[in-house]
Amino acid sequence: MKELVVLSGKGGTGKTSIVASFAALARDKILADCDVDAADLYLLLRPDEEEKHEFWSGQVASIDRERCTQCGLCWQVCRFGAINEYSVDAIACEGCGFCYQVCPVEAITMEASLAGYWFMASTKYGYLSHARLRAAQENSGKLVALVRENARALAQKEGLGLIISDGPPGTGCPVISSLSGVDLALLVTEPTLSGIHDLMRIVGVCRRFGVPALVCVNKCDINEENTREIEKYCIEEEIKVAAKIPFDNVVTEALVARMPVVEYRDGQVAHEINNLWRFVLGELK
Amino acid sequence: MIVSVASGKGGTGKTLVATSLALSLDNNAEKVELLDCDVEEPNAHIFLDLKLTKSWNVCVPVPEINELKCTHCGRCADVCAFNALAVLEKKVLVFPELCHGCGACSYLCPETAIVERDREIGVVEGGASGNMLFFQGKLTIGEMMAPPIIKATKKHIDKDRMVFIDVPPGTSCPVVEAISGSDFCLLVTEPTPFGLNDLALAMGVVRELQIPCGVVLNRSGTENSAVEDYCRQEDIPVLLKIPLDMExxxxxxxxxxxVRGIPSWREPFRQLFRDIRQRISDN
Incomplete structure (x- = not known):
């Protein structure tokens, strides 16, 4: 089984639009949306039906006021500023349990929190594993790992050879969780100085975790000089530029119509994404 | 006064709004400070004419085992909520990138065999441009934990200044760390199904933290009015619209x-600021 993840560093470069088009073009695959903070892929794939499950993770301290002798030890040891006036600020609490361990009168308990939900959906393009972290929760990395695990388990059961993951923006915990151990990362960038800056950082993350990378320059005609800079950088780094997709409002129109752009309208964008998909398939083999 | 600029979805224009808001006031008597708390991808500096002249390392404390004292009793691994320690028969393995630096293991080790040493996970950098102070946090490539860097960046907040915070995308712990303590939160979105979905998610965080908020609608002009309908329903003011425009x-x-590239935008951003200030004082 092969795993492809689509990443970008910078948000809003077009990851989800490209993954939705791959969903329409690829065969024998499972889709996974590893952006659990702001999962959007399901909006384009429009699930027919889905299973919903609770995701319990992390612990939050809670102080029993009856038992508490107000000795203040919990407040002293907490490094996250989560204890005020002998009660716990659940948002600030890191769930380390230090206070629970040291409380001399056992007035503190650690309670699991409902951190979010995970879903397995069936769509006309195949199965989609996705999830939603509840507002202001931690543990997005663990939920991403679960989304991938669910996708792998079902792929194995159904004999599907490929997982295509839509990754989160950034370079931190959920990105590393979506990247570790995959076969290939497709990095979608745009020819803006911010896009280039963030591309270099995400290339660094791929290197660090030993994942081979390909680059796709989206909206390549917004600034052709910057597009050339990206190509030059990729040559220096020995990374292939798999596609250059021109700016076209058809991408937004397809999004508003909630369809993969390759199914919405034939044209240069659809053509380039088709070529990109063939290139990616070739690299995966 | 602290105004944070956030969005659920990435790439909606947070940095554009945060930098233009800060720069629209720069020539004024207003003393301004801009913090880039998108520490995984800090981009605001690209738009500012300044040199980052100062730098501070950001470290988290991680355990170091004194094998001479350690009896391999396993207490440290038992108390660690993050699986950052594994005790074998004759050795303790430490996984520093999993450690949250809570300090429980060293405090509770019965043999005082654990000391904490600092591990660098990123930097905070600072500089000035005219009247404006600027600080940015930067997470080291390959590191997982953004919140300690955001916290270290926010230590540079000067309460006498008008402070703007560029927030990372998403809805989880880095976002909470960046926007908590703000007097107002601007949510930047776009008129697409993604923009709407992620705006509603970001609203969940802002409401949880009870911070007053308003919306900036970027790349407006398409027929889709769902975002504006949502804002009306939820009684969230749309404070500024920026059209989809190639220029x-x-x-x-x-x-x-x-506000520098197209100076006619300076006034709408100053008006946005006046609106925000009015809303904060009404609140």
């Missing part, structure tokens, strides 16, 4: 802030 996109691509 704006090109200026952005070259790292030119909107």
């Amino acid at each position: 704006i996109a090109r200026a952005y691509s070259r790292g030119i802030p909107l």
Whole structure:
């Protein structure tokens, strides 16, 4: 089984639009949306039906006021500023349990929190594993790992050879969780100085975790000089530029119509994404 | 006064809005400070004419085992909520990138065999441009934990200044760390199904933290009115609309802030600021 993840560093470069088009073009695959903070892929794939499950993770301290002798030890040891006036600020609490361990009168308990939900959906393009972290929760990395695990388990059961993951923006915990151990990362960038800056950082993350990378320059005609800079950088780094997709409002129109752009309208964008998909398939083999 | 600029979805224009808001006041008597708390991808500096002249390392404390004292009793691994320690028969393994630096293991070790040493996970950098102070946090490539860097960046907040915070995308712990303590939160979105979905998610965080908020609608002009309908329903004010415009996109691509590239935008941003200040004082 092969795993492809689509990443970008910078948000809003077009990851989800490209993954939705791959969903329409690829065969024998499972889709996974590893952006659990702001999962959007399901909006384009429009699930027919889905299973919903609770995701319990992390612990939050809670102080029993009856038992508490107000000795203040919990407040002293907490490094996250989560204890005020002998009660716990659940948002600030890191769930380390230090206070629970040291409380001399056992007035503190650690309670699991409902951190979010995970879903397995069936769509006309195949199965989609996705999830939603509840507002202001931690543990997005663990939920991403679960989304991938669910996708792998079902792929194995159904004999599907490929997982295509839509990754989160950034370079931190959920990105590393979506990247570790995959076969290939497709990095979608745009020819803006911010896009280039963030591309270099995400290339660094791929290197660090030993994942081979390909680059796709989206909206390549917004600034052709910057597009050339990206190509030059990729040559220096020995990374292939798999596609250059021109700016076209058809991408937004397809999004508003909630369809993969390759199914919405034939044209240069659809053509380039088709070529990109063939290139990616070739690299995966 | 602290105003944070956030969005659920990435790439909606947070940095564009945060830099233009800060720069629209720069010539004024207003003393301004801009913090880039998108520490995984800090981009605001690209739009500012300044040198980062100062730098501070950000470290988290991680355990170091004194094997001479350690009896391999396993207490440290038992108390660690993050699986950052594994005790074998004759050795303790430490996984520093999993450690949250809570200090429980060293405090509770019965043999005082654990000391904490600092591990660098990123930097905070600072500089000035005219009247404006600027600080940015930067997470080291390959590191997982953004919140300690955000916290260290926010230590530089000068309460006498008008402070703007560029927030990371998403809805989880880095976002909470960045926007908590703000007097107002601007949510930047776009008129697409993604923009709407992610705005509603970001609203969940802002409501949880009980911070007053308003919306900036970027790349407006398409027929889709769902975002504005949502804002009306939820009684969230739309404070500024920025149209989908190639001239704006090109200026952005070259790292030119909107209020400098197209100076006619200075006044709408100053009006946005006056609106925000009014709303904070009414609140």
